[in-house]
Amino acid sequence: MPLTLDQHSRRVKHPTIIDVAALAGVSKSVVSRVMREDPTVGPARREAVMAAAGELGYRPNAVARSLVQQRTFNIGVIVSDLHNLFFAEILDGIGAAAASAGYQVLVTSGSLLQSNEARALETMVQLRTDGIILAGSQLSTETIRAASRRVPMAVVTSAIRAPGVDTVATDDVRGAALAVAHLASLGHGWISMVDGGTGAGSAERCEGYAQAMHQIGIGQYIRIAPGDYTEEGGHQGATRLLEMKPRPTAIYAANDLSAIGALNAIAEAGLEVPRDISVVGHDNTALAALRHVSLTTVHQPRFQIGEMAMRALLRRFERPTARARHELLEPHLVVRETTARARSSP
Amino acid sequence: MPLTLDQHSRRVKHPTIIDVAALAGVSKSVVSRVMREDPTVGPARREAVMAAAGELGYRPNAVARSLVQQRTFNIGVIVSDLHNLFFAEILDGIGAAAASAGYQVLVTSGSLLQSNEARALETMVQLRTDGIILAGSQLSTETIRAASRRVPMAVVTSAIRAPGVDTVATDDVRGAALAVAHLASLGHGWISMVDGGTGAGSAERCEGYAQAMHQIGIGQYIRIAPGDYTEEGGHQGATRLLEMKPRPTAIYAANDLSAIGALNAIAEAGLEVPRDISVVGHDNTALAALRHVSLTTVHQPRFQIGEMAMRALLRRFERPTARARHELLEPHLVVRETTARARSSP
DNA sequence: CTGAAAGCGCTAACAC
DNA sequence: GTGTTAGCGCTTTCAG
Numbered sequence: 001m002p003l004t005l006d007q008h009s010r011r012v013k014h015p016t017i018i019d020v021a022a023l024a025g026v027s028k029s030v031v032s033r034v035m036r037e038d039p040t041v042g043p044a045r046r047e048a049v050m051a052a053a054g055e056l057g058y059r060p061n062a063v064a065r066s067l068v069q070q071r072t073f074n075i076g077v078i079v080s081d082l083h084n085l086f087f088a089e090i091l092d093g094i095g096a097a098a099a100s101a102g103y104q105v106l107v108t109s110g111s112l113l114q115s116n117e118a119r120a121l122e123t124m125v126q127l128r129t130d131g132i133i134l135a136g137s138q139l140s141t142e143t144i145r146a147a148s149r150r151v152p153m154a155v156v157t158s159a160i161r162a163p164g165v166d167t168v169a170t171d172d173v174r175g176a177a178l179a180v181a182h183l184a185s186l187g188h189g190w191i192s193m194v195d196g197g198t199g200a201g202s203a204e205r206c207e208g209y210a211q212a213m214h215q216i217g218i219g220q221y222i223r224i225a226p227g228d229y230t231e232e233g234g235h236q237g238a239t240r241l242l243e244m245k246p247r248p249t250a251i252y253a254a255n256d257l258s259a260i261g262a263l264n265a266i267a268e269a270g271l272e273v274p275r276d277i278s279v280v281g282h283d284n285t286a287l288a289a290l291r292h293v294s295l296t297t298v299h300q301p302r303f304q305i306g307e308m309a310m311r312a313l314l315r316r317f318e319r320p321t322a323r324a325r326h327e328l329l330e331p332h333l334v335v336r337e338t339t340a341r342a343r344s345s346p
Numbered sequence: 347m348p349l350t351l352d353q354h355s356r357r358v359k360h361p362t363i364i365d366v367a368a369l370a371g372v373s374k375s376v377v378s379r380v381m382r383e384d385p386t387v388g389p390a391r392r393e394a395v396m397a398a399a400g401e402l403g404y405r406p407n408a409v410a411r412s413l414v415q416q417r418t419f420n421i422g423v424i425v426s427d428l429h430n431l432f433f434a435e436i437l438d439g440i441g442a443a444a445a446s447a448g449y450q451v452l453v454t455s456g457s458l459l460q461s462n463e464a465r466a467l468e469t470m471v472q473l474r475t476d477g478i479i480l481a482g483s484q485l486s487t488e489t490i491r492a493a494s495r496r497v498p499m500a501v502v503t504s505a506i507r508a509p510g511v512d513t514v515a516t517d518d519v520r521g522a523a524l525a526v527a528h529l530a531s532l533g534h535g536w537i538s539m540v541d542g543g544t545g546a547g548s549a550e551r552c553e554g555y556a557q558a559m560h561q562i563g564i565g566q567y568i569r570i571a572p573g574d575y576t577e578e579g580g581h582q583g584a585t586r587l588l589e590m591k592p593r594p595t596a597i598y599a600a601n602d603l604s605a606i607g608a609l610n611a612i613a614e615a616g617l618e619v620p621r622d623i624s625v626v627g628h629d630n631t632a633l634a635a636l637r638h639v640s641l642t643t644v645h646q647p648r649f650q651i652g653e654m655a656m657r658a659l660l661r662r663f664e665r666p667t668a669r670a671r672h673e674l675l676e677p678h679l680v681v682r683e684t685t686a687r688a689r690s691s692p
Numbered sequence: 693c694t695g696a697a698a699g700c701g702c703t704a705a706c707a708c
Numbered sequence: 709g710t711g712t713t714a715g716c717g718c719t720t721t722c723a724g
Contacts, residue, residue, distance in 0.1 A: 011510075011666045012475075012495050015715055027695045032719060040693060059496070062472040064717035067700045074473075082437055082453075088428040091455060104469050107428075107453040109437060123450050125410040127420075128360070149358050150403070202529045205469065231637060264637045287633075291577060291610045362701055373711045378703060386709060410701035426721045 015056040024052035035060055066128065075103045075313065076124030078117055080136035082109040085285055086302065087135055090156060093306020094133060101314055103130065114138045121147055131313040134158065136200055152316040154309045159199055167326045168313035170300040172201040173281075175331035176208025177215075179252045179280040179298055182333055184216050187342035188250040188278060191221065194237030194262055196254035197228035205254045205282060221346065223248065227258045234261025242269050249277055249342045256281040256288045259295055263338070274340035284334050294337040301329050361402040370398035381406055412474065421449045421659065422470030424463055426482035428455040431482050431631055432648065436502060439652020440479060447660055449476065460484045467493055477659040480504065482546055498662040500655045503546055507653035511599040512658035513672045516646040518547040521677035522554025523561075525598045525626040525644055528679050530562045534596040534624060537567065540583030542600035543574035551600045551628060567692065569594065573604045580607025588615050595623055595688045602634045605641055609684070619687035630680050632657060640683040649673050 016331055017035075021028040026045050033041050034049040041049075052058075066072040075098050079087045091107060098105045106129065110117030117139050124132050131152040134144065137160075145162040147153060155167045176193075183191050193209045196202030206224060213222050223236035223244060234253050241248055242265065251266075253259035259281030263273060281288055284299035308327055316322065363381075367374040372391050378671060379387050380395040387395075398404075407633075412418040421444050425433045437453060444451045446594060452475065455465030463485050470478050477498040480490065483506070491508040493499060500512045507513075523540075530539050539555045542548030559568050571583035580599050585592055588611065599605035605627030609619060617623055627634055630645035654673055662668065 011498070014496060014717095018717080028473065028718085029695060029720085030693090032717095033694090036719085042693065045694085057492075057496070059468070059471050061413075061467075061474060061717055063409055063418065063474050063698090065719075066409045067407075067413055067702090067717080068719045070700070082428065082434040083431060085429060085431065091428055092457065095455065095457070107455070107456065108451065109434075109453070111438065111441070123408075125405050128407060128409050146403070150360060150405070214511070235637070260636060260638075267638065287636075290606060290633075291581070292606075293611065360701095364701080374702085375704090375711060376709090378701095379710090381705085388709060391710085407701055410716090411703075412716090413701080413718090414703045447721070 015058045019056055020049060020052045020058050023056060024048040051210045056107060071130050072128050074129045075105050076129035076132045077105055078110055078120045078134050078137060079107060080110045080117065080138060086283060089302035090135055090306040092309045093303040096305045097310035118143060119161050125150060126310050128241045133313065135308050152313055152320065154312045156305055156309045164324055166316065166324050168305050168308045168312065169328060170305065170331050171206035171328045172204035173211065175282060175298040176205040177212035178331060178333045180209055180212035182339065183250040183278060183280060186242050186339060187276065187345050189218050189221055189346040190246055190248040191250045191252060192223040192241045192248035194225050194227040194234050194251060194253045197226060199229040200256055209252060228257055231257050231261040234258025235265045238262035238265035249344060251277065254282055256283050256285045256295060256297055260287060262295060273338050278339040280339060294335045297334055297337040298331050299334045300331050304329060359627045361404045365402055366395060366398045366404050369402060370394040371389045371484045399596050418474050419449050421451050421476035422478045423451055423453045424456055424466045424480050424483060424654040425453060426456045426463065426484060432629060435648035436481055436652035439649040443653040443656035464489060468586040471496060479655050479659065498659055498666065500658045502651055502655045510670055512662065512670050514651050514654045514658065515674060515675045516651065516677050518550035519554035519557065519626060521644040522551040523558035525557055526558035528685065529596040529624060529626060532624065532685060533691050535564050535567055536592055537593040537596045537598060538569040538587045538594035540571050540573040540580050540597060540604050543562045543572060545575040548600055573600060575601050575604055576665060577603050577607040580604025581611045584608035584611035595690060597623065598626045600628055600644055602629050602631045602641060606633060606639060621682050624685040626685060642682045643680055644677050645680045646677050651675060667668060
């Protein structure tokens with residue numbers, strides 16, 4: 001086989017519908033119809049067009065098509081942070097729902113910067129995506145409201161309220177309550193929490209924790225140490241909690257990463273999980289499933305969140321002025337090996 | 347403040363350049379010029395146009411612009427798997443280099459399915475993105491070759507060779523050698539490896555390991571257990587290695603996740619890291635940095651990989667027919683707490 | 693069934 | 709400086 005070098009690297013201009021028409025000996029309307037699988041084309045000409053298109057390697061120009069059709073069949077998704085695996089699964093859900101409706105998903109990352117997100121939003125609007133999904137957005141309600149007047153939008157995991165903007169999220173209040181209920185059912189009373197600072201969903205998780213504690217009748221044992229959804233934050237928060245008297249027999253951390261931090265702090269204090277102390281996380285990330293972490297945690301139906309956000313958009317394409325819907329999905333608990341029956345309780 | 351309900355949710359049609367021109371009392375060329383910051387416009391009219399555009403909330407239609415300019419200023423990135431954090435940082439690098447050159451990045455995920463990737467590629471071509479970057483692609487050389495005749499392409503972390511297609515990757519052979527050299531310098535001789543099966547870079551990492559072992563003069567101790575880049579694979583591979591006589595005093599796992607599996611297997615065998623046995627991973631993922639993992643591992647300059655891929659594309663915009671360049675970046679070792687001096691050696 | 697023609701919103705000569 | 713005009717590649721009436 002001879003060495004081909006770069007002889008093929010000369011770039012070829014994209015053939016147009018006119019080139020195909022000329023080669024097939026038909027008008028460009030016919031080519032257009034064949035490309036769109038319009039049935040009103042004779043089989044002979046259809047064949048000819050297909051052959052010509054194949055020969056030229058013709059690819060329809062989506063830009064031109066979008067211009068005339070006034071729609072792009074693209075959905076823009078702006079993710080606050082692609083480093084957060086949380087969003088990968090949401091994207092899967094969005095992608096699945098989009099694909100089955102004939103839409104293509106375009107993702108841009110805000111990289112956690114509000115200015116970047118604003119730029120990304122602007123780009124999506126200029127690109128005339130048919131709809132936009134914001135995932136974990138930090139954008140202001142005003143910005144979102146303004147954009148939503150121009151293009152259908154849906155928001156994921158963020159408590160934005162704007163007219164005509166649908167939202168989808170997991171019920172974090174409920175999720176935290178699940179964690180507390182599980183621990184209480186194991187006989188724990190001294191259940192403390194490491195919170196998530198200003199992070200997304202942190203307020204709800206705190207509320208759910210406190211609410212559940214009260215409801216179970218152990219409200220007097222509520223202790224919340226500050227955290228920030230990081231491993232370090234979880235470590236510090238848990239360290240502080242462990243110094244308290246009576247020492248908690250269970251810790252609910254606002255997310256898995258901080259739960260891992262708590263696990264470290266507990267080990268450093270010479271205690272053993274789950275014998276001396278139980279730990280529950282939140283989010284059921286890949287971390288929680290690691291063998292030697294094996295963390296009991298609250299799972300969010302991420303894939304489904306993505307699907308529902310996309311479906312909300314599709315609904316809005318049909319009825320643009322419908323009232324905004326705010327869907328709250330049910331989390332569930334995944335019990336692993338960091339929780340056990342309490343050895344002492346109030 | 348009155349409750350506004352959904353009264354604002356009526357969607358507004360995008361105003362066009364003509365609407366702006368009418369409102370500003372100028373011709374549409376003037377509007378076009380102002381939008382493109384063409385200096386040949388009188389200040390009075392420029393003001394008028396800006397005001398009108400602001401009032402109408404005019405956003406240029408990128409679709410129309412792309413059609414006439416024959417370029418979109420979009421770069422398509424096809425990522426094999428957004429669940430792999432490895433790619434998040436590469437995307438950051440691409441994004442940074444793209445932004446500073448005035449390009450917008452559009453990401454689609456192949457979700458590890460070749461058919462999906464092919465669809466994504468097709469979409470990008472139809473969208474007429476100015477360039478395409480493949481990250482971790484499973485696409486066939488033939489597919490890539492064909493597409494690259496239509497649009498500039500660059501490939502990341504994949505050993506594709508096609509005319510006019512630039513590639514960027516880390517030198518995995520070298521990375522594996524770094525791991526071995528580090529262990530050898532600590533006095534280890536019985537250094538075994540858990541490989542990555544058919545995964546990306548696995549072959550190179552095996553080669554680097556074997557090569558380095560020979561070079562150091564301990565080629566007779568080469569032992570490679572099968573793995574597959576998963577935690578479970580690492581566990582099984584390491585378990586097998588631990589049964590060998592003489593038992594290895596060090597294990598190099600082909601990636602961090604399987605290194606963690608190895609760590610578990612070692613603990614289960616009642617041995618202690620790094621006292622009894624040292625472990626080195628590869629990739630320096632977030633996992634490796636976890637406190638109670640604290641894995642010594644080989645770091646790849648991911649951000650830089652992304653940057654260079656984007657730069658390759660930019661170069662190619664200038665000189666479309668240039669010879670393909672294949673850049674190999676240097677990895678380096680991040681020493682943490684899973685490696686220590688050998689207590690016995692051959 | 694097929695072709696001709698009129699745009700989609702914008703840019704880029706080219707006149708004025 | 710500014711307006712006019714001819715497209716970019718495609719879809720979509722509307723005649724034939």
